[in-house]
Amino acid sequence: MKLVYILSQRYSGSTLLSFLLGTHSDVATIGERRKFYIHSFEKKGSDTLRCSCGQFFPDCEHWKSLKEGVSDRINIKTINTNPTEFRLSDNKYIRKGLFELLKLSLKYNSPLLRIPLQSKLKSFSQFNRVLVEESLKLDGADVFLDSSKVIDHLIFLSMIEAFDIKVVWLTRDPRAQVNSALKYNKWSVADATERWKIEMQENQFWLKKLKINYVSLNYEALCHDPTVEMNRLLNFLELNPEDFSLDFREQTQHIMGNYNMRLGSDSKIVERKEWLETLSQEQIRTIESMTKDYKAYYSKTV
Structure with a gap:
């Protein structure tokens, strides 16, 4: 099965890209695959959250059909941890330790280290494989798009033999990225910038490993010339560039992701440049000093 994974940091335009790719007739997507289980089976707020079609998740016919398709093939009662979040344990400390063990096994090519995880990994593999199969069947598509973003999920997905994975690494100007991070976290500019660098390095390491x-895709370049960038991307994915639309709201889609983006009405693709007004010159200088080796990711339109 062909699976396309959008790897990105938060607030990098992954929901926009999901909508654009989702207009292609050969692509099936629910946006962030990682959120499927909690919205479908855990009942933690799903009754008050809306699908991008506008319906509450429990009322969305597409969502109900996908949930039923998965339930018909998997006994949900046997699942004790969230399989689309690849939750190895409900205890966050144990979960972190087990994931570090998994990464060590991959980093040093040591399958023996994964023996304690085999049962969970098999369960995760089955659930996510069935979810993708049912989504592809429901949409009559050949390619499943997952915009779950984080490298941790890509690591798990890479272990599922049924998946033929291609990654779109979506990046954004670090100054804009840090500005977004500051809005939602109590971090200093230096801390937010360092976190950005660490995540970039992690992504680079695991993609290579x-x-x-x-393929790399820059958010600012996508906004500046969406036709050129989407054609380049679709060629990489071996999808017909003529079979997609920049007017991503012309058809109903069923996507999880950025709340305002998925439920908005504006289909105009515009680069967000709030950082130019929000960040002080001193803050910008700090970011630029710390990311001087990452200038390839700077916006070319500033």
């Missing part, structure tokens, strides 16, 4: 085929 896992030998995953990927």
Whole structure:
């Protein structure tokens, strides 16, 4: 099965890209696959959250059909941790330790380290494989798009033999990225910038280690010339560039992701440049000083 994974940091335009790719007739997507289980089976707020079609998740016919398709093939009662979040344990400390063990096994090519995790990994593999199969069947598509973003999920997905994975690594100007991070976290500019760098390095390491085929896409470039960038992307994904639309709201889609983006009405693709007004010159200088080796990711339109 062909699976396209959008790897990005938060607030990098992954929901926009999901909508654009979702207009292609060969692509099936629910946006962030990682959120499927909690919205479908855990009942933690799903009754008050809306699908991008506008319906509450329990009322969305597409969502109900997908949930039923998965339930018909998997006994949900046997699942004790969230399989689309790859939750190895409900205890966050144990979960972190087990995931570090998994990464060590991959980093040093040591399958023996994964023996304590085999049962969970098998369960995760089955659930996510069935979810993708049912989504592809429901949409009559050949390619499943997952915009779950984080590298941790890509690591898990890479271990599912049924998936033929290609990655779109979506990046954004670090100054804009840090500005967004500051709005939602109580971090200093230096701390937010350092976190951005660490995540970039982690992504680079695992893409190389896992030998995953990927293409880089810059958010600012996508906004500046969406036709050129989407054609380049679709060619990489071996999808017909003529079979998608920049008017991503012309058809109903069923996407999880950025709340305002998925429920908005504006289909105009505009680069967000709030950082130019929000950040002080001193803050900008700090970010630029710390990311001087990452200038390839700076916006070309500023």
